Amino acid sequence: MENNIKLNFESYLNEKNFTSSQKEIKEINFDNFIKNGFPNRRIEDWKFSDLKKIITNNFENIDFSKKEAQLNIDENLIGDLEHNKITFINGAISNIDFSYENEDKIIVEQNLNLENELSKNTLLNLNTAFVSNYTKILVKKGYQFKKPLVLFNYLSHDLSNSGLNTRLDINLEDEASLNIINISNENLNNNFLNFRQKINIGKNSILKNYSLDINETSNIKYSFKDINLEKNSHLEYFILSKGSKFAKHDINCSLNDEYGSVVINGIIDLNDKKHHEIKTIINHNEENCKSYQLIKSVLNDGAKGVYQGKIYVNSKAQKTDGYQLSRALLLSNEVEFNAKPELEIYADDVKCSHGSTSGNIxxxxxxxxxxxxxxxxxxxxxxxxxxxxxxxxxxxxxxxxxxxxxxxxxxx
Amino acid sequence: MDNRQKEIDNLKDYKYGFSTDIENTRAPKGLNEDVIKFISNIKKEPQWMLDFRLKAFERFKQLKEPDWQKPKYPKIDYQDLYYYSAPKSMDDKPKSLDELDPKLLETYKKLGIPLQEQARLNGIAVDAVFDSVSVATTFKEELTKQGIIFCSMSEAIQKHSDLVKKYLGTVIPTTDHFFATLNSAVFTDGSFVYIPEGVKCPMELSTYFRINASETGQFERTLIIADKGSYVSYLEGCTAPMRDENQLHAANVELIALDDAEIKYSTVQNWYPGDKDGKGGIYNFVTKRGLCKGKNSKISWTQVETGSAITWKYPSCILKGDNSVGEFYSIAITNNHQKADTGTKMIHLGKNTKSKIISKGISAGNSDMMYRGLVDISSKADNSRNFTQCDSLLMGNKCGAHTIPYIKNKNLKSNIEHEATTSKISDEQLYYCNQRGLNQEEAVSLIVNGFCKEVLQQLPMEFAVEAQKLVGISLEGSVG
Structure with a gap:
């Protein structure tokens, strides 16, 4: 598989005309990925979900070359909900529609340059190496979205054993607000999807993000979100994790100024030997911030659920209020639920607690x-x-x- | 402040900080096969024991020192340690207490350990381990009457070799992790307990460990076997002199409970924690593991951890027998520059097994405290239950308190509950106490003792008093 990925990468670099600095960033990241490979369970963050094993079990080969496709989309995934939308087909943006909004207040930048960074997370290395259209949505100061923005992810029917890397950053300036719904309708073929997102929420802004993974697919998915919150901002994050064969939601959230608050609620509802994981890190870096997490899992027919949550409290972050609760129902034989709710606390005037239960009805x-x-x-x-x-x-x-x-x- | 004054002040903090001037026999410095043969030879061990050690050493050479833990420490040079140190007068074992080196007796008197059988009132049988060898075991006769074997490990290897051979290394095999394997290769002494079928041990058995010589590591090995239907309560205490070097203590403790047997193991660990600037102190890297081998067996760990520069241990229970019970009660207190990474592992293999974990951590000064635990319910362990509660208390914002539980459930008929909180002593609580005439320090001590009460209650009476005082002393000067 490794050789094939290398070939993919070479032809991909040749196809596109990257500037030399961009090329270099991609090469460094790619080399790092090749050196370390897909994460395995020896890496603490992947202790309960050995991606390397999952990849070898599901793929003989992953094709990372680009697959452009046109699709006639006539399905209605979300009923009569009025919405703006961005449509992705095979990981590439095919349509942007902000018909309910004042388009002067929204900037969509495409084909951006990647920043020079080398993450320890090899999947982010992979993402940086192969991502082709790095897009950023900016909501200008004071603008409140009237209707939710829906991100549709479609895969064409002929796509199989492919690897897709996408990146969509969102930047809310001060006093802005936005609701996002992430929903996908994918085919039943094996594909590996690696989605990365960096979100900045400005002062007094509100972001509500709803990730709905509901349609049955045999895809392997990884999504990484890096979220930064400014003063008095609020994030509501909801995950419905149900359809994919394997999915890992990796959420890294930093409260960088006072009075920020984060709510993460998640449902893992699995059957049929699926394996899903929600992993969160909440960094309380300043005083008077709040975080609340509630993850509930229902496991059937040999499914495996994992929750790894961490609350980190910096020594400056007095008056922190952090809470984490994970509950799981095990409903049949051979299911498994693993939890690692973690507290790392360096300030004394805090109120942090977590609870975790698992068992039958x-x-x-x-x-x-x-x-x-x-x-x-x-x-x-x-x-x-x-x-x-x-x-x-x-x-x-x-x-x-x-x-x-x-x-x-x-x-x- | 002149040096003398400093010394006196230090002594106030750690009253066991004296060292005793006794001539020592030592193995040559370093770690190699010759040293292991030297230890085995000096202890007149049978061949199988030497083979056991060498096998472990072979394995040790292939192992890498772990580095995943939170408290980092400077690299230990394992070739720069003495692996065997014994008071010279022990070379020809004394026949009775009267023949013991009076200096040793004096040391233990200072520690408050009743070696003299006249101190009968205490009613506790003691095995005292000084550096590497066991120096005296009291109340032997009375225990022998009931068929209980309580002696030093060296003696057990000679006199009860069938029992030792059968059980040693069955819970902590020679192929275990780095420090456990090191211990298997070079362990020097420790206690051995065998409680025969149906016997309830009439008194508390106790061991006192003391590191005296400098540049030595202490590697003791304890093996407790409770045969069918028996009961034993075992206490362990530890102290060390104050030195500005770090000393390694890597012990192995194995407990085996057969059908319907119960073992209660209590520890008050008060090794020298280093001075206020974090210089010196003991590295306490201990492997403690209990196996509930038989049906309806029970193993209960209680620990009060106040000493050591770094504490790194996870007393564990393997619940193999059906209906077996594992318990873990812990108080860990860190102050100044101490670091602790401690917790437990409850591995449920049998049906209807139950475990309970109560952990209280208090961290003050510049210290770092961590609870790390594993609850693993296997797919065959039907109707198992675990309850875990870990609470941490922080004093000041230079210290840290962390909780990392690993919770694995593979059985749909089993339940796991886990809860953890971290907070500080609230101003309202302090105010309430102040108002009723307690000063700040008394108020904190009262509240902390209340916080720890659930665990302190589990300790045998004699220890509970000592532990309660220790809790107070360890936190002195951390408030206000």
Missing amino acids: DENSIFYLMSRGLSYAQSKKLLTNGFLNEVIEKITNEDVKLLVKKLTGITE
């Missing part, structure tokens, strides 16, 4: 429902839905909440 509750006429399956369904609904109820955008309920079939 309480038989007493099942009995209660069955004695009132429900079947075993109905009772189980009702209890599981109630369990997950708590997370959905935390969505503050009412339209999105309805959409998620519709997509998951979980209603009160």
Whole structure:
């Protein structure tokens, strides 16, 4: 596989006319990726999800060469929700539509130059090496989006055993606000998707990000988000992790000034030997910041769920309030749930706590429902839905909440 | 401040900081096969024991020193240590306590250990380990009557070699991690306990470890076997003199509980923690592991960790027998420049196994405290349960408190609950105490003792008092 990737990279560099400095950045990153390869479980962050093994088990070869394609998109993934959209086909932007907004207030920059950096995360190296259209969306000072922005990710039907690397940065200036919905409809073929995003949230700004991975695919996905929050800004992050064969959400969030707040809510709802992971790091770098995380998992039929969460509190960050709760329901044999909720604290005037539970549905509750006429399956369904609904109820955008309920079939 | 005054002040902080002037027999410096043969020879060990050591040493040569842990320390030169040091008067073993070097007795008197059997009131059988060898075991006769074997490891290798051979290395094999393997190769002495079937040990068994000589590492090995239906409570205490060098202590402790047996293992660890600037102190890298081999067996670890420059240990339970129970109660206190990376591992293999972890960490000064734990429920361990609670208290913003639990559940009929909090002593609590006439320091001591109470309660009475005082002393000067 390694040789093939090298060939892909060479032809890719030749195809495009990169400036020499850009070429160099890509080469350095590529070399680092080749040197270290896909992360394996010897690396602490990948302890519970050995990507190297997953890649070898699923791919004989990954093709990183570019696949441009045209698609007629007639499906409606999100019902009648009014929205702006950016459409990606095979990882490349095909359409940008801000019809509900004042387009003077939004800047979309494409084909940007990559910064010179070398991450220790080899998947980011890979991303930097192969990403072709580095795009950035900038929301100008004081502009509030009227309707949510939906990022559609489509894959053409003929795409298989391919690797796609995309990068879309979002920059909210001060007093701005934006709601993003990330949704994908992918084919059933094996592909490896590596999505990177850097988000800056300016003073007094609000970003709500909803990641919905709902359609059944056999794709292997990694998404890395690097989020920085300024003074008095707020982030709401919701993850519905359900459809892909393997998915890892890697969220790195830094509260860089006072009174910032972060809410991360996640659902891992798996069956059929899927393997999903949510990994978060919340860096409390300044005083009076708040973070709240709630991750709930339901595991069926040999599925594996992982939650790794870390709250880091700098010695300057007094009055920090950090909370983390992970709960998992194990519903069949051969499922596995692993958690590593971590606290790293260097300031004394803080309130930080975490909780983690995993186990089966309480038989007493099942009995209660069955004695009132429900079947075993109905009772189980009702209890599981109630369990997950708590997370959905935390969505503050009412339209999105309805959409998620519709997509998951979980209603009160 | 002149030096003398400094010395006196230091002594106030760590009252076990004296060293005793006793002639020592030492193995040549360094680590090689000859040194291992020297140790084995001087202890008149049988061939299988030497083979065990050499096998471990072979393995040790291939191992790399771990570096994933949080408390980093300067590289230890394993060739620059003495692996065997014994008071000279031990060369010909004394027949009774009267023949012991009076200086040794004096040392233990200073430590408050009742070696003389006259101190019967205490009612605790003690095995004292000085540097590398066990110097005396008390109450032997009474224990022998019940068939209990409580003696030094060297003696056990000679007199009860069948038992040692059967169990030694079954919980911590010679192929384990770096420090455990080093211990298997060069261990010098330690305690051996065997409780026969159906016997409830009538008194607390206790070991006191002391490092005296400089430039020595202490590598003791403890093996406790509780046969079917038996019960034993075992206490361990440790001190060391103040030196401005770091000394290595890498012990191995193996517990084996057969059907319906129960072992309660309590530690009050008060090795020299180094001075206020973090100079000197003991590196306490200990491997402690218990195996609940039989059905309905129980192993309970209780530890109060106040000493050592670096503490790095995870007393663990392997719950192999059905219905077995593992418990871990811990208080870890770090002050000044101390560092601790401690916690437990509960590995559930049998059905209906239960484990409980209560960990309290207090960190003050410039210290760093970490709870690192593993709860692993395998797919065969139906109806297992774990409850974990780890609370940390921070005093000042130069210290750190961290929690890293690894929680793995592969069984749908099993439940794991984990909770952790980190906070400081609230101003309201202090105010409440001040208002009722307690000064700041008394108030903190009261609140901290309350915070630790759940764990302190688990200690045998004699230890609980000592531990409570230790908690107070360790935190002196950290408030205000």
